[in-house]
Amino acid sequence: MSSLYMRMAAQNIKNYRRSYVPYMFTGVLTAAVYYILHSLANNPGLGETASTMMGLGVAVVAVFSVIFLFYTNSFLMKQRKKEFGLYNVLGMNKGHIARVIGLETLFTALAILAGGIGLGMLLDKLMYLLVARLIGCELRLGFYISVGSIVQTLSLFGAISLVIYLSNIVRVWRAKPIELLQGSNAGEREPKTKAVMAILGAACLAGGYAMSILSAQEAVLAIYTFFIAVILVIIGTYLLFTAGSIAVLKLLRKNKSYYYKTQHFISVSGMLYRMKQNAVGLANICILSTMVLVIISSTCSLWFGSAELIESRYPGDVMLYLDGAEPPAGFKDFLADELQSVPGGDYTAYTFGEENALLEEGGSLSVLEDMAGVAPTSMRNLRETAVLPLAEYNRITGCAATLADDEALVFLNSSAFTGSTAELYGKTYKAVQPEKTFRVCGAIAANIFDSAVMVVPDYDAYLARAEASYRERGILAGRTAFCISLGTLDDDAQAAFYESFFDHFHSWINEEHIMEVSYMLESRVLDAQETYALYGSFLFMGVSLGLLFTMAAVLILYYKQISEGFDDKNRFSIMRKVGLSHGEVKRAIHAQILTVFFLPLVAAGIHIVFAFPIVNCILHALLLRQVMTFIVCTVVTFLVFSVFYAIVYALTAKVYYRIVSE
Amino acid sequence: MAVLEVNGLKKIYTTRFGGNRVQALTNVSFAVERGEYVAIMGESGSGKTTLLNILAALDRPTEGEVWLNGRALSSVSEKEIAAFRRQNLGFVFQDFNLLDTFSVQDNIFLPLVLAGRHYPEMNQCLRPIAEKLGITDILQKYPYEISGGQKQRAAVARALITAPQIILADEPTGALDSRASDSLLSLFGEINREGQTILMVTHSTKAASHAGRVLFIKDGVVFHQLYRGGATNEEFFRRISDTLTAMATGGANA
Numbered sequence: 084m085s086s087l088y089m090r091m092a093a094q095n096i097k098n099y100r101r102s103y104v105p106y107m108f109t110g111v112l113t114a115a116v117y118y119i120l121h122s123l124a125n126n127p128g129l130g131e132t133a134s135t136m137m138g139l140g141v142a143v144v145a146v147f148s149v150i151f152l153f154y155t156n157s158f159l160m161k162q163r164k165k166e167f168g169l170y171n172v173l174g175m176n177k178g179h180i181a182r183v184i185g186l187e188t189l190f191t192a193l194a195i196l197a198g199g200i201g202l203g204m205l206l207d208k209l210m211y212l213l214v215a216r217l218i219g220c221e222l223r224l225g226f227y228i229s230v231g232s233i234v235q236t237l238s239l240f241g242a243i244s245l246v247i248y249l250s251n252i253v254r255v256w257r258a259k260p261i262e263l264l265q266g267s268n269a270g271e272r273e274p275k276t277k278a279v280m281a282i283l284g285a286a287c288l289a290g291g292y293a294m295s296i297l298s299a300q301e302a303v304l305a306i307y308t309f310f311i312a313v314i315l316v317i318i319g320t321y322l323l324f325t326a327g328s329i330a331v332l333k334l335l336r337k338n339k340s341y342y343y344k345t346q347h348f349i350s351v352s353g354m355l356y357r358m359k360q361n362a363v364g365l366a367n368i369c370i371l372s373t374m375v376l377v378i379i380s381s382t383c384s385l386w387f388g389s390a391e392l393i394e395s396r397y398p399g400d401v402m403l404y405l406d407g408a409e410p411p412a413g414f415k416d417f418l419a420d421e422l423q424s425v426p427g428g429d430y431t432a433y434t435f436g437e438e439n440a441l442l443e444e445g446g447s448l449s450v451l452e453d454m455a456g457v458a459p460t461s462m463r464n465l466r467e468t469a470v471l472p473l474a475e476y477n478r479i480t481g482c483a484a485t486l487a488d489d490e491a492l493v494f495l496n497s498s499a500f501t502g503s504t505a506e507l508y509g510k511t512y513k514a515v516q517p518e519k520t521f522r523v524c525g526a527i528a529a530n531i532f533d534s535a536v537m538v539v540p541d542y543d544a545y546l547a548r549a550e551a552s553y554r555e556r557g558i559l560a561g562r563t564a565f566c567i568s569l570g571t572l573d574d575d576a577q578a579a580f581y582e583s584f585f586d587h588f589h590s591w592i593n594e595e596h597i598m599e600v601s602y603m604l605e606s607r608v609l610d611a612q613e614t615y616a617l618y619g620s621f622l623f624m625g626v627s628l629g630l631l632f633t634m635a636a637v638l639i640l641y642y643k644q645i646s647e648g649f650d651d652k653n654r655f656s657i658m659r660k661v662g663l664s665h666g667e668v669k670r671a672i673h674a675q676i677l678t679v680f681f682l683p684l685v686a687a688g689i690h691i692v693f694a695f696p697i698v699n700c701i702l703h704a705l706l707l708r709q710v711m712t713f714i715v716c717t718v719v720t721f722l723v724f725s726v727f728y729a730i731v732y733a734l735t736a737k738v739y740y741r742i743v744s745e
Numbered sequence: 746m747a748v749l750e751v752n753g754l755k756k757i758y759t760t761r762f763g764g765n766r767v768q769a770l771t772n773v774s775f776a777v778e779r780g781e782y783v784a785i786m787g788e789s790g791s792g793k794t795t796l797l798n799i800l801a802a803l804d805r806p807t808e809g810e811v812w813l814n815g816r817a818l819s820s821v822s823e824k825e826i827a828a829f830r831r832q833n834l835g836f837v838f839q840d841f842n843l844l845d846t847f848s849v850q851d852n853i854f855l856p857l858v859l860a861g862r863h864y865p866e867m868n869q870c871l872r873p874i875a876e877k878l879g880i881t882d883i884l885q886k887y888p889y890e891i892s893g894g895q896k897q898r899a900a901v902a903r904a905l906i907t908a909p910q911i912i913l914a915d916e917p918t919g920a921l922d923s924r925a926s927d928s929l930l931s932l933f934g935e936i937n938r939e940g941q942t943i944l945m946v947t948h949s950t951k952a953a954s955h956a957g958r959v960l961f962i963k964d965g966v967v968f969h970q971l972y973r974g975g976a977t978n979e980e981f982f983r984r985i986s987d988t989l990t991a992m993a994t995g996g997a998n999a
Contacts, residue, residue: 273887318802339864348858352846657842661903662831662856665826 088179092186095166101428101645101738102159107194109638110152110240114199116292116525116631118236119143119210122203122229126211132613133218135516136620143628148521149243151635156247158642160254162649167255181252188251190609192244201238204228211624217386217619219612256623274359284322290600291315292693304705309697317370324366324686328358349658349671350678357647357679364643369683371636373690375629376724380691380717382625385618387716388707392615397607399430399566401581403588404603408434408546408561411600416567417730422586433479434563436470436542438507446502448493448514448535453554466495466535470507472542480519484538492517492538496720505537508548510538575609581606633724637731640680648742655743665744672740680732685724691717747812748910748942749800754809756795756965767916769795770806777911777944782937784956785946786989792965793946797915801945803829804839814910831856835904835912839919841896841905843888850884853903860907867906874902878932894925901932905941914945918952930955950989954982963992 096103123129124137160357170180207229292314298304332355336342342351358365405414410432422428440450442464473486484492493500493510505512509702517538539545546561569577585604655668663671699713707713748971750870754773759766759821777783787793800811802818811818812888813833821829836842843852850871857867872979875881883891888899897917904912914933917924926949934955945956951958955978961969973981 302951331885343854343858343862343864343867345859348851348855352851356846572972622918654844658834658855658859659827660838660842662802662825662827662859666824667827667859 084548088182090185091183091201095163095183095187096190097729099159099163102642103191105638105641106155106159107191107198109634110191110195111157111198111202112145112634113148113151113631114195114236114240115202115206116627117141117239118150118200118203118232119207120144120627121235122207122232123211123214125231128211128220129214129218130220130616132462132616133214133220133620136617136624138629140624144631145239145702147631147635148239152243153250155249155638155642158646160251162646164258167258177256180255184251184255185248186250188244192241195244196237196240199240200233202235203232206643214619217623218316218616219619246409274355276330277329280322280326281330284319284325284327286319287315288319288323291319293697295693295697299700305697305700309701312697316373316694320369320686320690321334321363321366324358324369325362328362330360345667346671346674349663350674353651353654353671353675354678357675360647361643361679364639365679365683367691368636368639369686371632372683372724373694375632375636376687376691376717376720377694377698378625379629380713380720381702382618382622383716383720384702384709384713385705385707386622386711388702388712389614389618391709392707393607393611397605397610400498400569400572400577400607401567401584402603402605402607403565403567405563405565406561406601407563410563410565410582411595413595417588418567421587422567425569425572425580426573428568430565430567431479432563432565433475434472434542435475436469436545436560436561438468439550440466440468440505440537442466442495442502442535446499446500447504447506448502448537449506450508450537452508468535468537470542470545471536471538473538473540476517476538480521482518484518486515486538486540487513488540489513490515492536494520494536496520496534496536500535507537507539507545508552510548511547513539577608578606581609603686633727636683637728641731641735641738644676644679644739645742652743652745658719666742669740672743673736676732676736676739680728680735684728688721690719747776748779748781748814749944750812751775751796751800751991752810754796754799754806754811756792756799756804757807768965770799773809773962773965773967775960775967775970777942779942780937780940780941782933782955782957783945784959785944785962786948786950786953786955786959786985787868787962788948791962793962794915797913797946797960800891801834801836801913802826828860831860831907833910835907835909836905837897837900837912837914837917839916841893841900841920843889843896843899845888848885848887849880849891852886852888852899852947853906855903856907857988870906871902874905877936878902892925892968893921894928895919897925897929898932901929901936911942911944914947916947916949917945918947918949950982950985953985954978959985959988961988961992968992 120140124141125136129137167180168184171177175183291312291314293741294308294315298308298312332351334349335347336355341347405411415432418430419458422430438450440448442448448468450464450470473484473492476482476492477484486492489510489512491505491507491514493502493505493512493514494517500514500516503514505514510600520536571578572580588604651672655663655672659665659668696711699710702713752774754770755768757766757768758771773792773796775812785793785796795804799806799818801822805819843849844855847855849894853865853871855877857870871884877883878901880895880898880902883895883899888896891899897920901917904914917933918929921929930952933943933945937957943956945952947953957973959971960967961971969988971981971984
């Protein structure tokens, strides 16, 4: 008897392979991703930043697995409603059916667990190498199997399977045989037009888009408005897909000369019913796709942009900023001593003052003595400004610029300065375009605000003017930057030099009793490692989660089309009897699947275009200053995504056509 | 002149791996004159449905030929066949085959839309037919909102709207209660009197008794035929019944 159940369960999985194979495939992939992330999170070789990121990823994948496996399972069960009814009529009681379902669930779960953990173990090493390379950490060779991750994967997916099994049992238990037999034959009503919802949806979407475009100018605002804009767009998408699509289709139907054309006639009426059942699913897919695209393109941009970001953030291998108009006596000798052991070691030093300035509407730049009076709305006009003596400018750039007493060179780091005047502690200078520009201070460039540079002929006079205001704030006016170049030292040697230099610098300060000096000391190599670890794991998480979400999105589409294929079969057979040719059937099917498939993709594409300004602004705040990198990443991501999408479309259309013409 | 001529039809089905061969039609020949109302009777498995599928150009015979209005169906190419069916044949099915996604009116328009006609023209065709069939009030309703009898009337309207050479009806009363059946049969009689040629496949004696001539099919051949002559429906019903009894009990000739 029990072998009968085994045979039935095996046979059922085989008969429903069109649904079971993609289900198991998804399960295997999800389990594999879960295993890999879990194992990476616990891999001691990756460092803390990467481990934390992977840990977050593990949580996301766990939540995703539960939702997604439940969702696909409900598709499977819906298809088989009739079959369970038949078993019931044939004399199997619900206990027997539960046994068959139990065995099926067991087989599927075993396949998913074995396949998932197996695939996970195979790819684990590869992924480790990939992540290690991305974040630039040291490689440890050897095959690494994480027992903890295996146990964790087994228990999570085992538990999910168990809960799915229980929900299926409840489903069969609650159903009455007659209902089971009738299955999905209940007549569908025509959907109602909800004009208010459609208009509300359009308004939400427009609002979200507008927020993206308008707030793109203000990095500080963008981070807050981003979430509101996202929520508006999500609401708008749902409303437009559900109510908007039906309103549009009904309008099309009202237009008699459009509607009564062979292709339109079949597709408009078909879509009307399609949209009623699928609108929410399509909206889900659209939002999922948009998320994937934004995540992958922005993490890619951050990763590809990180090299240049570090370059501009750290003008020297080691940066030291000392406050005060002059560096402490004897410091330069100390520094020269330190650099003696470094082949090719050298430094450049220059002094500058650091101020906050407001870029005014007319274009003039005026340095603020006090930030208190700045309105939040003009935050975006704030410029972190470095004030530089003319002699230092000429020395660093090699120019021979001369300035009249009331002239100043003014330039911005991100755009051209178009104003004619600049004000500095009560003195107004005429702005002059410089011959060459350069980044004065990495720390200033790293600020969320854009930065500006003023080169003045009377630096000492400026310091004197600023002194009073500075003393009130308890800091020294002026700053000296030391850009230290470590010549040909490799990364490890640079890190080692930094560590020892740090210690030596401290003891030197203590020996010389220079207690009041405040300073900032940074190593490019060490910070770069941290940046790469962060953005590298961002990228890895973005791509792996993105792939998982994409797969989910297209699989949902696949299931939708398959289950609709069974409904449409009847429709198309009637049309053929009434005089629709094979070719016309095929064209109608393609038109319909094409719309259902690509509507979410097109909508996602539009979302991406409108999301671009605000996402770019946030990336800007994260110090990614190359718009081109982001554009290229977005376009490439979208194209790759579309190709992937098109392949699944072709597969689905094929299976769908086979079902309909059976 | 014969609208439909069937000559030596033979149909053999072969199972997928060529193992079993089932002979559905052995040798069927008959002709239907313009304006005639012919019923084809036979038990389940006698080959009625196969015959109807071949007449509807949904299936091809193994041997023999069907002539519709002087044109051999085998000469119609696969590409033209859908259009040919649309222009020359009207169908009424047992289970109505109305599409739930269309209103009654759009269901009736379906063949015309497929033929690429314009809305005003279609609308003009529909008016008198809807009037005659008494479905003017339900044109805007959906199939799931109306009764079986009304659905079958809508299906008849869909068959009539292309002004076909012949209407092929497959058990049109099969899914109807007796009142709706009676009313549909009298409707068929009425449109036949107006000149419409009808070929109906049925195993209901009552339905057949409304026809002008009844063909009996058994084991894939036309076994016998009866003409109404001047008989009333009741008399014709009795004669058909007697023939069926004779056929069932093995009597060779009635």
